[in-house]
Amino acid sequence: MKYHLVVLGCQMNHADAERMQAIMAKLGYAETEREEDADVIGIIACSVRQKAIDKVYSKIAKWNKWKNKKNLLTFVSGCVLPDDREKFLKLFDLVFDMKELASFPAMLSQYGVTTPISNTALIHDEALQEAARPATVAEKLNFSGLKPAENKVKAAPQTWEVEPIYNSAFEAFIPIQNGCNKFCTFCAVPYTRGREVSRPSADILEEAAKLIERGYKSITLLGQNVNSYGLDKKGEELSFADLLDHLGAMADASGKEVWIYYTSPHPRDMTRDVIEAMARRRSLAKQVHLPVQSGDDKVLIRMNRKHSMERYREVVGWIRDLLPTATLFTDVIVGFTGETDEQFENTRAAVREFKYNMAYIAMYSPRPGAASFAWQDDVDHAVKKERYAVLTEDLEKVAVVHTRELEGKTVRMLVRGKDRKEGYLSGHTEGKIIVRFASEDESLIGSFVDVQIESVRPFSAEGKLVNAAVTL
Numbered sequence: 001m002k003y004h005l006v007v008l009g010c011q012m013n014h015a016d017a018e019r020m021q022a023i024m025a026k027l028g029y030a031e032t033e034r035e036e037d038a039d040v041i042g043i044i045a046c047s048v049r050q051k052a053i054d055k056v057y058s059k060i061a062k063w064n065k066w067k068n069k070k071n072l073l074t075f076v077s078g079c080v081l082p083d084d085r086e087k088f089l090k091l092f093d094l095v096f097d098m099k100e101l102a103s104f105p106a107m108l109s110q111y112g113v114t115t116p117i118s119n120t121a122l123i124h125d126e127a128l129q130e131a132a133r134p135a136t137v138a139e140k141l142n143f144s145g146l147k148p149a150e151n152k153v154k155a156a157p158q159t160w161e162v163e164p165i166y167n168s169a170f171e172a173f174i175p176i177q178n179g180c181n182k183f184c185t186f187c188a189v190p191y192t193r194g195r196e197v198s199r200p201s202a203d204i205l206e207e208a209a210k211l212i213e214r215g216y217k218s219i220t221l222l223g224q225n226v227n228s229y230g231l232d233k234k235g236e237e238l239s240f241a242d243l244l245d246h247l248g249a250m251a252d253a254s255g256k257e258v259w260i261y262y263t264s265p266h267p268r269d270m271t272r273d274v275i276e277a278m279a280r281r282r283s284l285a286k287q288v289h290l291p292v293q294s295g296d297d298k299v300l301i302r303m304n305r306k307h308s309m310e311r312y313r314e315v316v317g318w319i320r321d322l323l324p325t326a327t328l329f330t331d332v333i334v335g336f337t338g339e340t341d342e343q344f345e346n347t348r349a350a351v352r353e354f355k356y357n358m359a360y361i362a363m364y365s366p367r368p369g370a371a372s373f374a375w376q377d378d379v380d381h382a383v384k385k386e387r388y389a390v391l392t393e394d395l396e397k398v399a400v401v402h403t404r405e406l407e408g409k410t411v412r413m414l415v416r417g418k419d420r421k422e423g424y425l426s427g428h429t430e431g432k433i434i435v436r437f438a439s440e441d442e443s444l445i446g447s448f449v450d451v452q453i454e455s456v457r458p459f460s461a462e463g464k465l466v467n468a469a470v471t472l
C-alpha cells in the first residue's frame, strides 16, 4: 500500500514531514510521488499565505472526487487556523495537530483502516505515545546546573518525539522549539502552532550526536523563534547559548567537519553569549539570519516586533565584533500597512548600514488569521513593487562587496546537487553564499570541496574545483 504526502510552507513543516514519513514507513506504507497511486494522501498545510490554503482546498476537492472510484483516506495537519480546521473537518477524513502525530497509528485504527503492518504495536509504542522526558539521558550526558526531572509533570507529546526518516544523507534539520509567543501583527504562527515549547536539551544533543556520527555535513536547528529556546523551561533545560555551546563542543571534538546553523532567531531574544559560543566553536557556522522586517521604529511597533532599531544595532554590533567573517541574512517586509515613503527610506538605510549578504524581501500581503488582516492594506500594489525593486537594488550593491572579496580566493563549500546550468554542480559556503563549478561528478554531492572563485554576482559565485578530497 502507498501513501502520498504534500508538504507546504517552511522548513519546520518539512522537518515534521520527515517524522510523518517515519510513521508511515513503520506502518508498512511505501511513499509514492504520484498521488493517483496512493491509498492514503495527506497534506502538511501552511497558513502563512492564502495561496497555500487555496491549494489545500483545491487538492481535497480533487481527492474527494476520487473516493467515488477507490478507497482513499485523506488527512491534513501542520499550520491550520481554527476557522480552516472547522471546514477541513468536513472535507478530510482526519484532521490533527502535529503534536498528535504520535497518535496517528491509533487514529487510523479508530478509523477502521487496516495498515500493511499491524499498527497495534505502534499504538502501544511507549516512545511514540509518551512525552518521555529522558532524565537518564540528561544524566548520561552529564549536564550541570539543570534541575532533577523526577517531579516534572509530563508535557503533551511533540512531533519531535518521533524519530524521523531524513530526506537527505548529508543535511538535516533538528526541531528544537515549537510555537511562538511574539504575536507579530502580520503573522499567524502563534495561532496555528500555539505557544513556545522547548524540546528537551538531551534529546537535541542525542539527535545531533547521531547525525554527526553518521557524517552529516550540515545541521540546522529549527524553531519559529529558535533563540527563545529554553525560556519556557529556565533552569530545567539548557539556555540557547549553552545548547549551542554543547553542540559546538561535541561537533568540534568529533574530528568531523560539520556546519551547524540555526533559524530563525528573534533580535529581542538574542544574547551576547550566543554570539560568543559561535565564536568559540569551530563547528558553529559563521552565518546569522536575523530578521529585521523594517528599519523604522514606528513600523516595528505596528508590527509588534518587540524590538527597536537600537536593539537590532546592538546585536549586529556583537556579530561584527566577535564574528568578523560571518555573513548576515535577514527578512524584510515592504509596504506594510501604513508604511510611508520616509519609513521605507529608513529600511533602505538599514540595508546599507548592516550590509546584508542576503535579504528575503516580501511585499506585504494580509495573512488570514494575523492581527493585521483586519487593517486596511493601504499601500498600493504598484508602490510595493517599486519599493521591492529599489530595495533589491540596494541589497545587490551591499551584497556584492562581500562576494567580490571572494574573487581569486579558494573557498570551502558543501556540494548540494546539480546546478541549473548544464554540466555544473552547486552548493554553498559556510556563510551560505551559493557557489557553482563545472563538474558532472555527482559523487561529490554531499561532500565538502574547495573551489577557487573566478567570477561573482551579488549573491553567488562561480569557480573551479581545486580540491575534491576535503571531506572529513
Ligand code: SF4
Binding pocket: 180, 181, 182, 183, 184, 187, 188, 189, 190, 224, 225, 266
Ligand atoms: S516572531 Fe513574529 S514572525 Fe516570527 S513566528 Fe513569531 S509571530 Fe511570526
